[in-house]
Amino acid sequence: MVSSPAPDRKAAIEVCHLTKRYNGVVAVDDISFEVRAGEFFGFLGPNGAGKTTTVRMLTGIIRADGGSALVMGFPAGSLKAKQMASVVPEMANAYTDLSAWDNLMLMADLYSIPARTAKERARELLHTIGLLERKDSQVRAYSRGMRQRLILAMALISDPEVLFLDEPTSGLDVQSSRLIKELLLKLNRAGKTIFLTTHDMDEANQLCHRVAIINKGKLIAINAPEQLKLTASRRHSVEVSFANSIHPSTLATLPGVSDVQRLGDKYRLFTSAPGEVAAAVVSLAHAHGFKIISLNTLTPSLEDAFLALTEEAKHA
Amino acid sequence: MPEHALVWQQLRRLLVIALKDIRIYYSKGPVVVFGVLFPVFLFLAFSIGRELTIDFMMPGLIGMVLFFTATSISPVVVPWESQARTLERLMSCPLRLETIIAGDIFASFLFGTAISLVPIIAALALGVTVSSPVLFGLAVLLASLCFAALGNIFSVPPSNVPATVNMIAAAVRFPVIFISGIFIPLQQLPTWGQWIAYISPLTYFTDIARGCIQGEAHLPLVVDFALLLAFTIVFLVLAMRLHHRTMPRRL
Secondary structure, three states: OOOOOOOOOOEEEEEEEEEEEEOOEEEEEEEEEEEEOOOEEEEEOOOOOOHHHHHHHHOOOOOOOEEEEEEOOEEOOOHHHHHHEEEEOOOOOOOOOOEHHHHHHHHHHHOOOOHHHHHHHHHHHHHHOOOHHHOOOEHHHOOHHHHHHHHHHHHHOOOOOEEEEEOOOOOOOHHHHHHHHHHHHHHHHOOOEEEEEEOOHHHHHHHOOEEEEEEOOEEEEEEOHHHHHHOOHHHOEEEEEEOOOOOHHHHHOOOOEEEEEEEOOEEEEEEOOHHHHHHHHHHHHHHHOOOEEEEEEEOOOHHHHHHHHHHHHHHO | OOHHHHHHHHHHHHHHHHHHHHHHHHOOHHHHHHHHHHHHHHHHHHHOOOOOOHHHHHHHHHHHHHHHHHOOOHHHHHHHHHHOOHHHHHHHOOOOHHHHHHHHHHHHHHHHHHHHHHHHHHHHHOOOOOOOHHHHHHHHHHHHHHHHHHHHHOOOOOOOOHHHHHHHHHHHHHHHHHOOOOOOOHHHOOHHHHHHHOOOHHHHHHHHHHHHHOOOOOOOHHHHHHHHHHHHHHHHHHHHHHHHHHHHHHO
C-alpha cells in the first residue's frame, strides 16, 4: 500500500500550457498540471498519446514549442533542474562498451559527485539491483532486465529529488519488474518525487498517489486511482463460470444486465446493480439446473476507467 | 552558482566527456594503427618515385597524419551516440550542448596530437631538424584543434547512420589534402592553385611546418598562424551553432 504525500508540500513539478508540435502535428496540446513534492505520480496514456514527449520536455531533452514547466522551482531543461532530477528512458542507454561500475562512475562525474560518495553509492545501488557481482562485466553482455536495472541505478547515483521514469518495466521479466517497483516504492517513502509514465494500469494502480491520463496530446483526467475508477461506475460487473455449456444470450436477458462478454470459461455481465444480477444468476442456475463453479462481483478497474475516459474523449 | 563556478563546472564535465570518448572510441588498437598507417600509405602512394628530400616530405606527412587522425573519429561520435541512445542520456544530464560538443572535439584534438607524435618522432630520428620547436609545437596544437572542430562539423547533419557521415567527411577530407601544398609546395602552384589552397586550413599548417623544418614558408608565419586561428574559431563556433540547430531532429 502506498502512503499519501503531505498535501501542504510544495510542487516538485509545475507544468503550464505545455505544447509540442512535430511537423505541424500537435504531440502535446496545452497541458497543465502539478506534481507535489514526495508524490508518486502516474502519467497514463495509450501509445502515441504524448507521454514520452512530455517527459522529454520536462527533462530538457527536447524543447517545448509553447508553455512552461518548472522542476523543483527551476525551468525544465535548465542546468539546475537537470542537477536535481534524473531520468530512466524507455530504451536502455548505458554505454555497452563500459562496465556497470564505469557507467555509474561516468554518471557520477557528470553530476560532479565526489569520488568517495560516488563509490559508496555505486556499491550500494549495485547491491540493491543485484548486479554487484557483475559490476565489472561489459554492459553488452547484460540481459534487457539487467540493463534496465543498471539504467535505474545510473539515474539514482546523483541522489535526485525528482525521478522521471518512462515505461521502466515495459517488456521486462517478472523479477526485474518487481525489483524496480519495490525500489521505486522505497525511494518514494524516502521522500523522492516519482513521475512514472506507463500504460500498465495495474502498475499505476499499485504505485501511484495520483494519475493523469493523456490521450492524443490532451490531458483528459487527473485524480487518485480510486477516484478515477468512479468515472467508470457503469462498468461494475458479475463474473460467473458454469460447469455446463450455456449461451450468452440466456444471460443477456437477465434484468439489469447491459452487456455480456465471454472470457475463456467465464462470462462477464456488466451492470450498475451487481448484487441483483448475482442473485438473478443464482436463480437462473436453480431454474435450469446449471452448476455454478464460481461467482464474483467486480468493481471497475483503473483500466476500465482509462477505457471509459479515452472513449469519452474520442466521442467528445 | 556564480558564473565563473558554472564555467569551471562545465569545463570539468567537458573533460569527463572527452575521457569517455577516448576510452570508448579512440583507445582501440585498430583505430590507433589505422590512424597512423592510412595517411602514411596514402602519402607514400603519391610520393614514391619522386625525388623528394626528407625535409620536404616530413612537413607534408605530419600535416596529413594530423589532418586525418583529428578528423577520423569525431564525425561519427555524435551519430554513434545518437544511434545507441546514449546521446539522450547525456542531454538529460546537467550539461550544456556546447559542453558535449566541446568534449567530443577535445577528445579528437588529444587523439590527433598524440598520433602526430609518431611521424614527428620518426622525422627527428631520420635527422630532420626543427628550427623553431616552440612555434612548431604551437602549430601542431592549433591545427589539431582546428581539424578536430572541422571533423565535428561533419556530424552536424542529423543522420544517425555513421556511413552517411563518413561519406560526407570523405568528400571533404580527400580533396583537401590535394589542395594544401602537401605534394606540391605553394610557391610551385599557379596563382589560381594558390587561391584554392588558401581556402584549406591544412595549407597554413603545412606552410608553418615547412617554415620550421625547411626554413621556406611561402607566407609569413604570423599570417599562417592568424589564419589557422581564424579557421579554428570559425569551425568551433559553427560546430556549436549548427549542432544546436540540428540536435532536436536527432533526438
